[in-house]
Amino acid sequence: MPRSSSRSLSSSGMSATSPAAQQHHAQRVALVTGAGGGIGRAIALALARDGLQVIALGRHADKLAATRALVEAGGGVCSAIVGDLRHSAWHAELAARAPRIDVVVHNATSFPVYGNLEEVPSNQFDEVHETVVLGPARICAHLLPAMRAAQFGRIVFVGSIAGTNGARRQAAYSSAKAALHGLVRSLALETARDGITVNLVEPGVVMTERVLEAIPEATRQALVANTPMGRPGRAEEIAEAVAFLASDKASYITGATLPVTGGLGLGLFPPTMG
Ligand SMILES: NC(=O)c1ccc[n+]([C@@H]2O[C@H](COP(=O)([O-])OP(=O)(O)OC[C@H]3O[C@@H](n4cnc5c(N)ncnc54)[C@H](OP(=O)(O)O)[C@@H]3O)[C@@H](O)[C@H]2O)c1
Numbered sequence: 551m552p553r554s555s556s557r558s559l560s561s562s563g564m565s566a567t568s569p570a571a572q573q574h575h576a577q578r579v580a581l582v583t584g585a586g587g588g589i590g591r592a593i594a595l596a597l598a599r600d601g602l603q604v605i606a607l608g609r610h611a612d613k614l615a616a617t618r619a620l621v622e623a624g625g626g627v628c629s630a631i632v633g634d635l636r637h638s639a640w641h642a643e644l645a646a647r648a649p650r651i652d653v654v655v656h657n658a659t660s661f662p663v664y665g666n667l668e669e670v671p672s673n674q675f676d677e678v679h680e681t682v683v684l685g686p687a688r689i690c691a692h693l694l695p696a697m698r699a700a701q702f703g704r705i706v707f708v709g710s711i712a713g714t715n716g717a718r719r720q721a722a723y724s725s726a727k728a729a730l731h732g733l734v735r736s737l738a739l740e741t742a743r744d745g746i747t748v749n750l751v752e753p754g755v756v757m758t759e760r761v762l763e764a765i766p767e768a769t770r771q772a773l774v775a776n777t778p779m780g781r782p783g784r785a786e787e788i789a790e791a792v793a794f795l796a797s798d799k800a801s802y803i804t805g806a807t808l809p810v811t812g813g814l815g816l817g818l819f820p821p822t823m824g
Pocket of ligand 1: 634656
């Protein structure tokens with residue numbers, strides 16, 4: 551484990567003993583990766599609202615602390631783990647030290663430079679696959695034995711419509727998101743008799759800080775214009791889909807891909823063609 555991750559993991563609050571944490575000890579526990587902002591923060595808030603204890607994971611303590619404060623302001627319970635999904639040495643420790651994890655939402659992603667494949671540095675190609683596919687798969691491998699023993703688990707991946715449809719200037723990102731189709735369906739098959747469901751939510755366009763920074767304005771406008779509903783999604787709308795799949799209401803859904811896109815990607819002719 552990198553030194554910073556080790557220190558952070560050991561001071562993460564996973565064994566929190568605050569009155570609120572004790573009061574909620576029987577609640578389900580959800581690990582949400584990339585929970586320090588954007589869609590991940592909205593997911594953390596939605597799960598906490600639904601009564602789950604949240605463990606927020608990301609690389610920056612300050613961002614996770616802000617999420618934690620928002621969850622607690624709403625009466626929820628949240629702890630934080632600072633960790634980098636690309637570094638696998640602490641994944642086993644995560645499983646060993648978490649008192650219990652019933653729900654895992656793999657939301658974190660890195661974003662390679664927005665450009666054609668030959669413009670993307672190979673380390674960024676590796677980084678997005680490690681963050682989106684390899685790290686989450688390894689974490690699942692560590693958490694699954696306890697979920698099987700409990701005969702309960704909810705695993706939700708946040709992919710992207712780019713993983714289904716492909717996207718120009720996003721080959722590294724799209725290929726990592728596409729790999730989630732195989733991972734989700736295979737895991738769903740492997741866990742179907744154990745009370746565990748594994749599903750994939752694919753957002754369309756949500757104007758998070760990251761999107762505003764990484765995608766040129768003209769491209770953003772074109773994406774919205776080509777979204778049949780004519781507007782971007784809200785982080786909360788993605789979070790509601792995740793919260794549903796994480797709930798008992800979705801007990802008979804596994805191996806599914808749920809687009810939450812306002813219709814983006816449907817049909818042969820985009821709306822801008824008239
Ligand atoms: N916004 C959209 O339009 C859109 C569209 C389709 C799909 N999505 C998907 O929705 C999810 C959330 O996206 P977003 O727009 O909310 O972006 P975001 O705010 O940048 O969320 C990504 C999160 O992942 C964390 N992260 C990145 N690398 C990590 C690593 N190596 N280890 C641990 N955490 C890491 C980041 O936090 P730190 O930097 O603090 O670690 C960040 O909080 C992503 O899976 C994205 O692909 C978004």
